[in-house]
Amino acid sequence: MSTFYSLSVADVRSLTPSSVAISLAVPDDLKEKFAFKSGQYLTLKQEIDGKEVRRSYSISSHPSDDKLTISIKKVEDGIFSTWANANIKAGDSIEVMPPAGHFVFPPSGQAKHIAAFAAGSGITPILSIAQSVLDADSDNTFVLVYGNQSPEETMYLKEIQELSDNYPDKFFVQFLFSRTREEDALFGRIDGSIVNLITKNKFKDRGFDHFYLCGPEDMVNEVKDTLKNNGVDNGCIHFELFTTSQEAELSDLEGQTQVEVTLDDEVFSLVMDKKKLVLDAVLNENIDAPYSCQGGVCSTCIARVTEGKVEMVKNQILTDSEIEEGFILTCQSHPITSTLKIDYDDV
Known part of the structure; x- marks a missing residue:
């Protein structure tokens, strides 16, 4: 059953000119229902212009945080994202379904080396996963490759820089920007050559245990295919799409x-x-x-x-x-x- 619960908006803050982070307060009697694993998402429900609209947004906060935080990037012609960026404010109530999703990092008790490739709003589940990886074992490491148009359009830039400062020997980030040239960043988009640069050059001596990919379909598919061609086992590649266009050719459907x-x-x-x-x-x-x-x-x-x-x-x-x-x-x-x-x- 689609069970929704009314949660209060504790805080809304701007991440970029076109995205906001929304923190939701979870009352004590719902703490168990809203417990989550890093990488999961929430489904929100809202009536907009007389029509019920539902959308899913990944959780960017850590499971130990007091509040649930999601980020919503305004997309062209996006009914819910446009409404949320313009209207949601602290003190509002919104209908939310408990966390769901299988794109998660399960701590194993053994040291793990993780690499993640994210573009745009694909950072939201990756940020939570990164924090869980770093906290799970003192020997864990995390390499993040994160692509955006420019620093101004980079969601959670401050939080990522804080991870670099707090875990200088465990967390490494490679930024890419497609519209501006920045110091210590690559110019362009995430593609097969970037995957090879990270895995065969910059971190060639590191045996990555798992790869997490999140973002547009084309990026995810190219990274996935490159990793497979390099001999990475399919079971070590985890991905979540924020957009998809692939359609199967269906049989003639009659009856x-x-x-x-x-x-x-x-x-x-x-x-x-x-x-x-x-x-x-x-x-x-x-x-x-x-x-x-x-x-x-x-x-x-x-x-x-x-x-x-x-x-x-x-x-x-x-x-x-x-x-x-x-x-x-x-x-x-x-x-x-x-x-x-x-x-x-x-x-």
């Missing part, structure tokens, strides 16, 4: 499907046209399924197929092993069998 939905230990039945998306059909039946972006970028609407098959329009989130286990993004899934059973509880 209807009998769908059974399990949600919060209840079973619902419906009949849907195969040309419709599963999530849309479920919501049309007033079934309170979880969802947020409806664009295949977050994983809020994930469910497990227990019978039947679907084809996904987009998928840059679920791994091959997760798909083999039956997980789907219901907002991107068309049924291709006459019957389909999905379970939102078994995820």
Whole structure:
């Protein structure tokens, strides 16, 4: 069920001319529900111009912090991001779903060497992950490669500089700017050559255990492909997209499907046209399924197929092993069998 809780906005501060950091106060009775792992996100709900709008934003704060902090970058024609940058202020209340997401750093008790490649607002989960990596073990190290247009458009620039000052032997950052030339920064965007510069040159003697990638699809795919070509195991590469455009070519979808939905230990039945998306059909039946972006970028609407098959329009989130286990993004899934059973509880 899409359970939202009203949280108070404790603070709003400008990060760049086009982004804000919003800190939310969590009351004591909701502390357990809103406990999170570094890298997870929150789904926010707001009525804007008479229409309910939901969006997901990664948490940039550390799990031990008193408040939950997210950052929202204003995007062109972005309904929620434009509204948030212009209207949210301290003292407001906003509806928030508890943290979710699998793009996380799980402390292992063993020293780890981590590298992260982030662009623009992709820094938000990476910042939280970096702090957790540095705190988890005194021998852990973290290398951050962070691309932006200019220093003025760089979110959390001050916080990143503070990490460099506080962990001079453990935290290393390489900035890239695509529109200005700056001292101690590279000019351009993150691509395969930058990956090779970091892994084969600047840190050639360091064996990285994991790589975290976050940002636009093209950047993530190029970094991922370069790492794989360099022999990095796929299981060591973790990524999250903030935009995606890849679409699969679907089979000819004709006819209807009998769908059974399990949600919060209840079973619902419906009949849907195969040309419709599963999530849309479920919501049309007033079934309170979880969802947020409806664009295949977050994983809020994930469910497990227990019978039947679907084809996904987009998928840059679920791994091959997760798909083999039956997980789907219901907002991107068309049924291709006459019957389909999905379970939102078994995820």
